[in-house]
Amino acid sequence: MKIDAIILRELHLPLVRPFETSFGVTRNRRILLAEIHSEGLIGWGECTAGERPNFSAECTDTVWQVLLHELGPMLAAESPKHGGDCPHIFKLVRGNRMAKATLENAIWDLEAQRAGVPLAQLLGGVRETIPCGVSLGIQSSIPELMAIIEKELAAGYQRIKLKCKPGWDVEVFEKVRSRWPGITLSCDANSAYKLRDADHLTTFDAFDLLMIEQPLWYDDFYYHSMLQKRLQTPICLDESIRNRRDALAAIEMESCKIINIKLGRVGGFSEAIAVHNAAQERGIPVWCGGMLESGIGRSHNIALSSLENFSLPGDVSASARYWKEDIIEPEVTVSSAGEITISDTPGRGYEVRTDLVEKLTVRKETIRALELVS
Ligand code: OSB
Numbered sequence: 001m002k003i004d005a006i007i008l009r010e011l012h013l014p015l016v017r018p019f020e021t022s023f024g025v026t027r028n029r030r031i032l033l034a035e036i037h038s039e040g041l042i043g044w045g046e047c048t049a050g051e052r053p054n055f056s057a058e059c060t061d062t063v064w065q066v067l068l069h070e071l072g073p074m075l076a077a078e079s080p081k082h083g084g085d086c087p088h089i090f091k092l093v094r095g096n097r098m099a100k101a102t103l104e105n106a107i108w109d110l111e112a113q114r115a116g117v118p119l120a121q122l123l124g125g126v127r128e129t130i131p132c133g134v135s136l137g138i139q140s141s142i143p144e145l146m147a148i149i150e151k152e153l154a155a156g157y158q159r160i161k162l163k164c165k166p167g168w169d170v171e172v173f174e175k176v177r178s179r180w181p182g183i184t185l186s187c188d189a190n191s192a193y194k195l196r197d198a199d200h201l202t203t204f205d206a207f208d209l210l211m212i213e214q215p216l217w218y219d220d221f222y223y224h225s226m227l228q229k230r231l232q233t234p235i236c237l238d239e240s241i242r243n244r245r246d247a248l249a250a251i252e253m254e255s256c257k258i259i260n261i262k263l264g265r266v267g268g269f270s271e272a273i274a275v276h277n278a279a280q281e282r283g284i285p286v287w288c289g290g291m292l293e294s295g296i297g298r299s300h301n302i303a304l305s306s307l308e309n310f311s312l313p314g315d316v317s318a319s320a321r322y323w324k325e326d327i328i329e330p331e332v333t334v335s336s337a338g339e340i341t342i343s344d345t346p347g348r349g350y351e352v353r354t355d356l357v358e359k360l361t362v363r364k365e366t367i368r369a370l371e372l373v374s
Pocket residue numbers: 021055134135188190238289290291292293315316317
């Protein structure tokens with residue numbers, strides 16, 4: 001595929017409600033999109049980095065810099081045949097996985113369009129529908145949280161994940177469990193605890209949680225393995241898993257029993273598939289995490305979730321939970337059974353609303369391969 005141009009855009013999109021985790025509150029997203037033009041087709045990628053370097057070291061501004069000055073020019077100089085060629089093209093840039101994923105995922109989108117197959121099929125997906133859960137941020141009161149849970153359960157979501165931190169944990173779980181004894185419930189601490197909190201964390205076992213996600217340091221395996229020995233509740237790692245080797249280390253050390261796969265965090269579809277396969281071969285279930293994506297990132301998450309070992313409900317939910325108006329058509333909807341149906345059209349399966357994207361764009365740069373003049 002000859003790359004004719006790579007257009008980088010920053011869009012501003014307000015969330016329909018603020019999202020609070022143990023590391024902070026997000027009200028407005030600054031979303032970076034890459035639009036790759038190749039031989040009459042356009043592939044789209046979305047960067048999942050946050051506005052601040054809290055979840056990971058990358059953030060909107062670092063990704064913009066690295067895409068514009070490093071990865072964009074590298075890719076524009078090549079003619080990749082497959083999305084899977086990108087890790088090799090980008091090999092001289094260390095880290096910056098969210099930036100790399102932005103471009104790699106757009107190339108997979110292009111490849112699927114060229115082949116005339118759904119992206120899910122190109123990735124090796126086997127599911128026609130995917131099970132969906134919701135991730136609920138820290139609220140200002142328990143009654144407010146209870147009202148949101150009631151609404152999401154009525155909408156059909158199969159699993160409720162509660163963001164937690166010291167002071168917003170066992171009391172919340174107690175109230176939720178006593179009202180809904182049978183629902184599938186999990187929690188996500190985003191590294192809010194230390195190993196010295198282990199006694200406190202063992203009290204979570206009373207609430208029959210499906211998992212506790214990333215309780216300790218964002219870059220740790222060893223202390224999670226010590227903690228897992230003391231917990232009945234399975235630990236799920238999110239932040240710690242950057243690639244297949246990390247997944248193998250975490251599984252080998254028994255640092256977790258479940259893995260959350262995020263496309264941006266692992267650097268794109270190639271590595272996400274590698275983590276998926278490594279986990280599957282070792283009997284470790286995975287699920288697809290979310291990063292408050294717009295419709296483009298969401299469509300990629302949906303395609304990824306069609307792989308066989310994505311057996312637990314993901315944080316992949318309806319567009320309307322995040323945006324007044326999403327930038328894709330149709331918007332992502334979730335059935336009353338809590339499922340999203342995988343699109344059977346070529347490519348990502350959702351059209352980009354280019355007029356709306358243009359209207360929301362606050363900065364834009366075009367990268368082209370340098371033409372050799374003879
Ligand atoms: O840890 O899973 C996380 C959002 C931003 C940063 C980190 C996380 C999250 C979520 C939101 O949990 C998932 C979603 O997109 O709904």
